[in-house]
Amino acid sequence: MDNSDLIIRIIRAFNSLPSAIKDRKRFRELLSHLDEIKRIVVDKRPPRLAVVGRRGAGKSALFNALVDRKILLEGEVDTTSTCSWQSYKLQDEVEISWIDTPGLGAGQLKTERVQLLQLEFGRRPPDVLIFVHKASEVDSDIDATLDDLQQIVECTGEESARAELIVVLNQVDGIRSPLDLVPPYTKEKQDRIALIQKKLEWHLERRGIKYKCVVPAVAYFDDEHDLRFNIEGVATEIGRSIPSEAMLGASAALKFNGFKREIASKIVSLCAVAASCIALIPIPLSDIIPLTALQALMISLIGVLGGKTLSDIEIREFIVALGLLVATATAARQIVRTVLPLLGTGVSVAVAGATTRGIGAAAIAHYIDGESLHEARKKLRSLIK
Ligand SMILES: Nc1nc2c(ncn2[C@@H]2O[C@H](COP(=O)(O)OP(=O)(O)O)[C@@H](O)[C@H]2O)c(=O)[nH]1
Ligand SMILES: [Mg+2]
Structure with missing residues (x-):
């Protein structure tokens, strides 16, 4: 049976x-x-993860890091964007649905696009919304990005029924200390990361954006270098927020x-x-x-x-x-x-x-x-x- x-x-x-x-x-x-x-x-059904962030924040890299395979192209300039769920098959019966909302904060989030997203989320709401932000850009003109983020959060449904927002503070390897690229990091670097994390939290709170947590991470890996840091922490937060139907599917995808x-x-x-x-x-x-x-x-x-x-x-x-x-x-x-x-x-x-x-x-x-x-x-x- x-x-x-x-x-x-x-x-x-x-x-x-x-x-x-x-x-x-x-x-x-x-x-x-x-x-x-x-x-x-x-x-049970495949998990639906929606990711938003500026171009180059590391959205595609985060997907690859989470599934531990190079599936999406990184560093590509996203010209068109589909505004619909994309399904990626990882193995037999293991699938993940992903929607990428690039170009936040660059004046590209047109009303038309927001409406398309709203339609798509109306049909199939995301299980979690992930906002990826580059650690070195926390202080650079973040308001336009947060405005766009707020619009997308509102697209995901009524406040009471919204998916949790997980914020990934990505590319923390690039935080100054150039000789301290690979984890475990020195105490000095960890303190710096904590400081930047606090700052991002402060910005989100200042703008009244409800988020579950800010998780520092590094998504980068290739055949020779694996700089990844705390991707398991990101996965664990996804695990804490994911609805029942997506639990088994997500656990097969995120190992x-x-x-x-x-x-x-x-x-x-x-x-x-x-x-x-x-x-x-x-x-x-x-x-x-x-x-x-x-x-x-x-x-x-x-x-x-x-x-x-x-x-x-x-x-x-x-x-x-x-x-x-x-x-x-x-x-x-x-x-x-x-x-x-x-x-x-x-x-x-x-x-x-x-x-x-x-x-x-x-x-x-x-x-x-x-x-x-x-x-x-x-x-x-x-x-x-
Ligand atoms: N050093 C470092 N590079 C990263 C990290 N995450 C992504 N990248 C690189 O940054 C560039 C932009 O990443 P990508 O995932 O394409 O950004 P997207 O536009 O948000 O999808 C790519 O060259 C990635 O390989 C990270 O945590 N650390
Ligand atoms: Mg991308």
Whole structure:
């Protein structure tokens, strides 16, 4: 059974319960968490990243740095620009949609262009908006650029529903210290970067532009030199802001552990809360079986984030290796194939939540951070004591 089938069956099984139970607050909370998991798994689609910035800020380079491949041409003068989403296929079934809005602050953002963007964003809103700005240009006539940025932010929808704005302070390698090009940087350089970052934040606040964070970075790499700095930090911020539907797609495209860990922790939290709700529902169903099915799904999803499609047997072996639930683990994923069996013995809320969190942490340690099963087991033990 694949993960889509599994979550659909879990939801269906809970939905078939008597309405007296379904009216309970806990039950509704459980279903909303299960629905969120369903959005991640069943409604998954490629991520949509919109990038804006001045010409030469490093928008194309940032794309290449994020996907770790030279796909877009850098240093090209963008003459025409399409104002529509471009899809880039990275591998089978791994795709990223990107829209580039170049030439900010150069008087090129004509009304017509803004309207086209607005139309496109109306059809398919961006998951995150990334403003790339060159570190050496923070003080040079930034107001015209910020005016244009503000217009584009407004294009992305009503204020309450807008994508988060992530600001990338790019090309920090070029900040004075010429002998300090490659990270890790000296303390002096780090202080300078922090100062420029503060300044950019000050400009954004002065203009009333709502942003999530300013992330310093270097996007440059070629066959011989890799000057990249903190691209994982950029990816992690994208991971924090990305909506459920784009999580799996984005994690296949942006292969950074920081990003994957961010998504995995969200999945673990959802499953842990759902597990506590299951334990609180006072019916025979609220039992170890659906709980184990949910935990199996969680492990499988973390495997997917780590680039591994786990078979039912591998999931069982993982649960067994953690020293848990040997008997029920056998049937972990098949169990909801039929009606959930009505067994007794409820699990306590605290145990259900904590164990689920512990298993999640162990799965992240093993499948994302590449730690041994022994280490993963230690992680679980440290969390459920
Ligand atoms: N040193 C350095 N060069 C960069 C960095 N990011 C981009 N570049 C270079 O700056 C130039 C402009 O970058 P590009 O991505 O084409 O800018 P765009 O116009 O915003 O798409 C290209 O030659 C890039 O290779 C960076 O962080 N450091
Ligand atoms: Mg470009």
